[in-house]
Amino acid sequence: MSISVTVAEASDLARENAVFRKVVRRVVPFLILCYIFSYLDRVNVGFAKLQMSADLGFSEAAYGLGAGLFFIGYFLFEVPSNLILQRVGARTWIARIMITWGIVSASFMFVTNETTFYVLRFLLGAAEAGFYPGVILYCTYWFPSHRRARVIAMFMSAIPVAGIFGNPLSGWIMDRFHGTNGWQGWQWMFLLEAIPAVIIGVVTLFYLDNGVRSAKWLSDEEKDIVERAIAEDAAHQSVHGRVLDAFREPKVWLMCLIYFCFVMGQYALTFWMPTFVQSTGIEGNLAIGVLSAVPFLAALVAMNLFGRSADKRRERRWHLVIPALMGAVGFSLAASWSGSTALSLAALSFAAAGVLTCAPLFWSLPTAFLGGTAAAAGLAVINSVGNLAGFVSPYMIGSLKDTTGSTTLPMYVLALSLVVGAAAVLTTKKHVVNR
Template sequence: METTVETGAAGTAGAVRSHEEAVYSKVTWRIVPFLMVCFLVAYLDRVNVGFAKLQMAHDLGFSETIYGLGAGVFFIGYFLFEVPSNLCLHRFGARMWIGRIMITWGLLSAGFAFISTPNEFYVLRFLLGLAEAGFTPGIVYYLSTWYPSHRRAKITAIYCMGSPLSGIIGNPLSGLLMGGMAGVSGWHGWQWMFMLEAIPAVILGIMCFFYLDDTIGKAKWLISSEKRILEKAKEEENKLTVPDARVGKIFTDPRAWLISLICFCYVTGQYGITLWLPTFIKSTGVSDPLHIGLLSAIPYICAIFTMFFFARSADKHCERRWHLIVPCMMGATGFLALPYVTHSTTLSLVFLSIAASGILTCTPLFWSLPTAMWSGAGLATAIAMSNSIGNLSGFTSGFVVGYLRDMTQSSNAAFYMIAAMLTIGAFAIWTIPAKLVNR
């Protein structure tokens, strides 16, 4: 009799788990592919300046330092408006705020087709940073309202695949547009690239108003029982999470500053890849924009497989620290090796792939840290704070790398600087108590 009862209980529990998995699968197919495409477009519009540089710098007479400063000043605007933007998203909802972000950055990105002076370049990059501020942390916060912590690493990794996909799709596309559209209607190829690649952002921004739902309760595509399953999972998680912190307390919380340092370190490597990858490949002897675009896709293809492997393993083992430390050190190893292989395009691609795989894998795994420490408006603030400070490293990877290249006529010093920052980040991750984030 006891065996029959136990078998029945096990069968019931299995059916409940199966139904729960089906509900989360439904949620994932509804929102994650759309958000991934949004991130792909966002990342493309943020870093296509790295491809435009191959022609734009010559056409407009920009030095490496001018380009680096313009590429980096984006992150000053991003830093200034990041926290206010994420608080606006928390107040007004993802549907309206993410849509607003995408429309404004799309229009500004198209404006780069009309620049002719360094000052115009600087101003538009700064405004683009203001416009896009809050997008990534807003999406991370939005996903945290749908998924409990033990599901978020894999889901965030799927969303963050928009970043390497933008390299896989965007780099060859940018090379094709710059080569194929050059001279059409009297425009340079880089002008057409900026204009045409901005259109999807505006279209997706408009779609956000109609497609996204601000909360589980407002989702008309879910029935009542499915909503209860999702809300119950969030309620259970909230019992294990630190209560919603007041916004002001986040800025005095040492943990918030520690994760901001971690973000700063790995994002230094991230933009070392995304802003300078075409230039690094060109320096190995490749000259055709389309060939550079195709070769630039290889490190991003490798990154997709690495991201998924580490994220799945982190969720399976409920372990966050070492799953973040190892990719960070992969990035450092790749950059440390690059000065010794710049004579070979093939070897350079091997180590750029190792670096890109590690660095881009850090992104989805990093976001499991703040979501395990805070909730509510406190979480929104912590995410925005760490992301805004972290993205200031885009200024480091922009201006400093450009300055070092101008000063030394080589990328080697920049490679060592990026490797050092990634190593510091790995050590900072190690100092976080495992019990705080491993769940």
């Protein structure tokens, strides 16, 4: 009897694995494509800075402030956006987000002064608000928690992919099209890199499904398997119900602190990587773009290895603490080795491998205890508060760079932030998050 039960259980597990592989193939690559262009349009201002700051007379602090204002708009509209997504459906709302952010991103080609730069960065954040936590929420519709870290790591591979291909692309566009039609290279970059977001936004209306039941590419049996796994997982979640439940939950605010610390490092890399590389003596936008892609290659490998390991072992905390400390060490070494391109690039690669691995692994923590309407609100609260670091980080770096003339002190501050985040992770309870 025990043998037959074991064989039956093995057969059920094999069937379940096959179904979820099918879901991954259908859902995840398209979400990755969406996020690649989302992230590229969010951070390509880091490359535009190489020409735009000189053309328009921006100081380092002015650039940092403008880069960070994106996250103020993001913060203010994040929770409402995620609640609307839950109400109207992922397909319609994600399409709306992508189309509007593409239009706003293209509008940066018309920036002539600091005021228009600030306004457009704020509007870009407002337009994109809800996309990232919306996708995280969307993943909870399709995957139980023990399958989610790997899936989110795959989705967030879009960040290093955007860096690997986007940095050289941005550098090439700025060099190749500079002066064409009387426009600067950075103006062409904003226009050309915004077009795919609008196109994919339209495609989203026809491709994406709002949930399991509306998926015509799954049989009824396959839908039952997915929904049963999701229901079993939801039974372990401790926070459900109303929107206010998320705001009253202490664990949500702990997650905000942890994510804030990690985002400090993430956006330091994505907004300032071209400047970091340029400061080592590299000239030429294409050369800077190619070298800036190297740390993102290291991150792409690391985040997927850690994601697979976390799901296989069903362990979350140390799989998050170790990359955070890697990032801290990487930033510290980069500060010490700023005079050497090779050593600085090696240190930044180690930092990127750690910092960018933190984000996908982090989201397995709050999704382990948040459910229902509280999940829509809670995930948005965590993402919006945490992403305020996207305002603090670039502005802090710009201000300290103006004051000290180097990026050494900012890098030590970033390292300290990651250490604080790692310590906060260890205050979470194993039985809550390790599922």
